[in-house]
Amino acid sequence: MTRIDLEFTIDALDFVHAGEAASRVKRTLEHVGMEREVVRRASIAAYEAEMNIVIHSVGGTMKVTILPDCVEIVATDRGPGIEDIDLAMQEGYSTAPPHIREMGFGAGMGLPNMKRCADDIRIESAPGRGTTVRVIIRPRHAA
Amino acid sequence: MTLDDVRRYLGAEVICCGEKLDREVTSAFGCDLMSDVLAFARPGTLLLTGLTNSQVIHTAELIDAAGVVFVRGKHPSSETIRLSIEKGIPLLATRLLLYDSCGLLFSKGLRGCSTVDLPETPREATAI
Numbered sequence: 320m321t322r323i324d325l326e327f328t329i330d331a332l333d334f335v336h337a338g339e340a341a342s343r344v345k346r347t348l349e350h351v352g353m354e355r356e357v358v359r360r361a362s363i364a365a366y367e368a369e370m371n372i373v374i375h376s377v378g379g380t381m382k383v384t385i386l387p388d389c390v391e392i393v394a395t396d397r398g399p400g401i402e403d404i405d406l407a408m409q410e411g412y413s414t415a416p417p418h419i420r421e422m423g424f425g426a427g428m429g430l431p432n433m434k435r436c437a438d439d440i441r442i443e444s445a446p447g448r449g450t451t452v453r454v455i456i457r458p459r460h461a462a
Numbered sequence: 463m464t465l466d467d468v469r470r471y472l473g474a475e476v477i478c479c480g481e482k483l484d485r486e487v488t489s490a491f492g493c494d495l496m497s498d499v500l501a502f503a504r505p506g507t508l509l510l511t512g513l514t515n516s517q518v519i520h521t522a523e524l525i526d527a528a529g530v531v532f533v534r535g536k537h538p539s540s541e542t543i544r545l546s547i548e549k550g551i552p553l554l555a556t557r558l559l560l561y562d563s564c565g566l567l568f569s570k571g572l573r574g575c576s577t578v579d580l581p582e583t584p585r586e587a588t589a590i
Contacts, residue, residue, distance in 0.1 A: 335541070338520025342549075345524060355505075362524045363500045370517075423513045423521075428497035435501060 320351045323385040329372040329396075334422065337373045341366035344383050344392075351385060354458050360436035361390040361456045367429045368394035368452055374419050374429075375399070376449070392454040401444040408434065408442075463487050463572050465529050465552055468508060471566050472556040474531060478543050479552035487528045489575050492564040496521040503527070504575050510563050514538040519545045527551065533560045 325347060327340035345362040353361075365383065372379040376398030384391040401407045408430050415425025430452070434440050437454045444450035466483035469476060476483070488506035493499050494513050503509065505526035511518055512534045519542060522530050529552040532538060537555055538546075546553050556563055568574070 335516065338517060338524075342520060342523055359505070359525070366500065366520065366524055367497070422515055423494055423496035423499075423511075423517055426495050426497055428495070428501060432497055432501050 320385070320387055323347060323351065325383040325385070327369075327381045327383075329369055329379055329381055331373060331376055331378045333373055337370060338366060340369050340381055347383075348385065348390065353385070353390070357390060357456055357458050361392065364433045364436040364454045364456065365392050367432045368392055368454070370424050371429050371450075371452070372396045372398070374415055374425055379449070388457060390456045392456075393451065394454075395449065395451045397449045400446040400448050401442070401450055402446050404442050404444060463567070463570065465508075465554070467570070468529070468531065468567065468572075469554055471570055472531065472554070472558055472563055474554040474556040477532075477538065477553035477555055478547050479529075479550060482529075482550070482552045485528050485552065487572060490564065490567055490572050491575050492533075492560050494560075500525060502575050507575060508567070508572070510560060510567075512536050512560060514542055516542050516545050518542070519549060519551060522546075522551050523549045529554065531556060531563060533558060533563050 341362055344365040348358040376396030379396030382393045406412050410431045411427040413425050413427035419425035433454055438457045439455040441453045465485050487508045489504050490508040491503040492510040494511055496517050499521050503525045506528050508529055509522050509527045510531045510533055514536045532555040535557040
């Protein structure tokens with residue numbers, strides 16, 4: 320394997336298909352024989368990134384680059400942007416409405432979960448300009 | 463413990479993928495918050511939840527769950543069942559509440575996903 324690029328268009332509030340992009344990321348990583356722990360962390364990060372776009376934005380994209388020693392996930396949305404990134408990184412802080420919470424998400428664990436899975440996470444956002452979250456995940460032996 | 467043992471202990475109904483009930487369950491996780499399932503559950507775990515939407519199935523797939531038990535008499539939609547069949551994830555349903563379901567399985571030796579050791583049971587509690 321040299322390099323695999325995946326790109327997904329993610330629609331806002333599409334709870335029927337939410338999770339399918341992450342599912343494909345997982346299957347692809349398993350197919351190329353990525354180590355199990357990297358598959359787990361990358362799949363979870365991709366899922367939370369996908370759910371964030373579905374819940375909070377008006378749509379966006381998720382690009383996943385798979386290299387032998389690295390998985391990069393870049394989630395970009397056209398959304399309201401994050402006013403206070405430090406606050407958004409705190410476990411339990413959420414702006415999601417009750418009907419999202421009833422679906423098992425929106426409890427303020429999305430970004431913290433992504434950080435937990437990541438070797439590196441960068442968030443670029445400003446009110447009214449959307450959000451880009453970049454996550455890097457590396458196999459343990461290469462970290 | 464196998465999924466079929468789980469079915470018997472909880473008096474559960476099999477919703478789909480009944481041919482996989484010989485699958486071994488190595489731990490269990492009871493929760494309605496999928497983000498916490500993603501954060502704390504281990505591969506091979508049994509997910510017990512009262513949520514029945516398709517996000518439960520995606521979550522179970524991503525954590526390599528052995529199967530899902532819907533508690534409190536909840537029943538998933540045909541869309542959720544279809545997705546689960548596609549992913550090959552066995553679904554069970556019990557009328558028991560989450561606490562009772564987890565307690566029953568724990569009493570049969572199935573442990574959770576805690577990463578810290580369980581405290582020793584106090585002497586007065588064992589005397590009951």
